[in-house]
Amino acid sequence: MTLARDNLTMPAAPVSRWQFDAKALIAAPGLVFMALAFAVPVLMLVGDSFVDSEGLSLAGYRKVLGDPYYIGIIGNSLQLACITTAVCLAIGYPAAWALARIRGVWQVILFALIFLPLTVSIVVKTFGLTIMMRRDGIINFLLVNLGFIERPMRLVFTEFSLYFGMVNVFLPFMILPLYSVMRMLDPRLLDASASLGAGPLHTFLRVTLPLTMPGVIAGGTLVFSISVAAYVTPGLLVGDRFMTMSQVMAKAYLNIRDFQLGASMAVIMLVISAALILASSYLVRAPGGEKR
């Protein structure tokens, strides 16, 4: 991620910005690993997307972008990512605010509540949800016994369960960047705003929100780019009823053995994520970014 703001003051020495700094060598092991494990496979994947059994071809892209079925699936993935990001933001923003403002033992407790779930595997969490949402699960049990519904309703394999599960998995990834930005927000700015006659809503819109926007953008980008690629959670909670780009890729590779289709879908997803990350780092820098 290129979102972290560069707050370090550079030494004023007359060094050209392109002059080689030997300290960069320390990153060599990491760079070599990333080259082997990330860059090479991705390049091969991009290559695959332009090749079929007869040589160079755009058939993969033609198939994905020309078929309403696949366009619908891209739409599904984008919709899933958008809704997940929006819900995570709506729930995560106040939680991050509380986390940044509270002190002492309650902060520790809040931290634990929000971040301990990260230590549990996505598969475990999602299976846990399916058990809870079954017809004889605890949610249906409560709803029936409290008299809200006549008989158990179907929860698993609905879009509701999908969004529920996605937010469950990705919420901490929204809270963490928001928290780190909010922690740096000087509470006296809010006092100053109030002393100048601004009510809570005005203060939120004109001070809090603009100053925490880097956190919103960072958290939003992070959650969007991982939820647009989500595979496990949609697979377990909805299955084939709600196909996503990742599921198409998996099917293309594992079932129908159409490598070009899978690779083309993968490249499209890569482009979406890369565009988003570039746009967000531009957003973080652009409005008032240089002033701070």
Add this chain to the structure above:
Amino acid sequence: MSQHATAMPPATEMHQEPSYLAVSNVTKRFGAATVLDSLSLSVGRAEFVSLLGPSGCGKTTLLRLIAGLLAPDQGAIEVGGRDLTRVAAHKRNIGVVFQNYALFPHLTVAENIAYGLRAKGVPKAEQAKKVGDALGLVRMEAFADRAVTALSGGQQQRIAVARAVVVEPSLLLLDEPFSALDRKLRETMQIELRHILRNLGITSIFVTHDQDEALVMSDRIAVMNEGRIEHLGTPSEVYARPKSLYTMEFVGQSSRMGGVVKGSSEGLVEIDTPFGLVRAPGHFMSGSRVIVGVRPEAIAAGEGPAGEYNTVRGTVAEVIYFGSRTLLHFQTAQDGDRLHVELNRLPDQVAPGSAMTLRWRIDDSRVFPAPTETGR
């Protein structure tokens, strides 16, 4: 307006006037700690009052209570006859200049100043005019479109003042506004700010732990200690006639010597100290343990007429040269005593070990009950 402010009657007479800011019996606790203990304070219109005290004395808490950023556990706060105790901060129209200025980093200088006008729904054209006037007031016209983070400390300070006064607050609170500035700049800003606020006729409460700052800027000073006001008076009253040992020690330098009251007559007490018999105005029972305090610059070298002066002898322990003046520390015989003398011109041949005769006016002596082991 400035003529009015400079010709203001001395603070002691101001008590009879209806007070503009009235803080009545305010108590504030944080958990088990009582930070303000039934504190009352009244301030006249256009007056500049400093809250002076060490950190933890409750002065910033009092400021935040007046601003509405904290709520008192008991007591009431009124401004101009209006009870503000339960009014939210943003509805009080009380300006605050914060210690670190608290300028909005995402807004320009002009946008910072316009912030309060915009929040109050002032029309755009009027906003621009008022922002221009405020920038002129603090002589920062050329900086309107700069980013506030690109300004120096002194410039940020000016913008913080402009931002607070542009909305014409009924009261201006300043929380150690000079503490981040270097000494030279601080002295310039003190005089400039005082001038601006006098011209505007704004009633101001100024929090500081710096006694020099309080003496220079204030119409009156409230010396605070442990959540109470020890002494409220004009700078000269607080400095020359401190009401308590604490005030004398906190404001300015002082010499002090412990002793026992021998007798009293005609409003004077005679005290037996390790430096000899000393007389001071006051009323104490014979046998009381007291502390006599004198300002170092009130003490002179040589003898004086016995009817008006106290005369003691001492041995110089240290000579500290300041250029325009010299401070002499004398040897003392008991713990807690301190005989410091400030002379503009050093007599010849004074060095550590020299014996000297010293005098000061009986009227310049202050006498306080000695603090007991268990406290006052």
